[in-house]
Amino acid sequence: MKWVRKVYGLFVEDPLLAGLGLVSLLAAFLLSRAGLAELAGLVLFLLLSLSILISVRRH
């Protein structure tokens, strides 16, 4: 159990940021499935940047 926590800690420090990151990926996936594959990249970058901002501001 201690090792599971260590491995989790390797990737996640702020669960909110990790969650927002995954939501951003989901949005990019939906956009690319809708035929907007090039726009999806820009949206992904903007959503991830916004996620970082939310995470650091609530620190």
Add this chain to the structure above:
Amino acid sequence: MNLYVLVASFLASSVEFVEALSIVLAAVAFGFRPALRGVLYAVLTLAVLVLVLGEGILRFVPMSVLQGIVGVLLLLFGLKWIRKAILRFAGLKALHNEEQAYARQVQKMESSGQGAFEAQATAFNGVLLEGLEVVVIILTMGSGAHAFGSAILGSAIGLVAVLALGFALRSPLSRVPENTLKFVVGIMLTSFGTFWAGKALGVRWPLSEATLLVLIAGYLAVAAWYVKMLKAGVARHEVG
């Protein structure tokens, strides 16, 4: 040879090796042989892990699925680093200091009073934990870009550079600009993660691999802006 992967792997691994070296140097103060034994056991454990995971993953998981998983993991890894770096540069989190980390480790071992065993266990734990991060870097970078050779080479150059510096200075590497390195690495890992995870999910990057440079520049600008904004907030708070 993939230069992007080589540089990213070199920088990210070097940061981990610097941290591992500080822990090992603290253990050496309590016994050279047990510390060396701890390092050896940790390296063997890591080698087995890489062989089992690396071979297993490549043999049983399709490359497209692997790129998706690796991209997501790399993105999470990068977001963690970039967040920490922004907070450190904005003055909201203490900067990492290898000399302090070294002194803390020595004090911890002095208070336990178990000498040799403690030295071996400390070196083993330190190398295994920091090494695990290097393994993650090599596996994710290597499999994401089909460039295991570049990832391993970058990491190996990092190891040699850190060992050479450690030998030359014979002290914790506090002169290495570790916090700046972490900032750069956070931006690179987040850019790689965005690129590969996005690609696996169907995103079409207009400039192919060269989009990585645009992403790196973009995240760098965004992070610098956040640091400036947070610093201004801290200053306002102190005045108020």
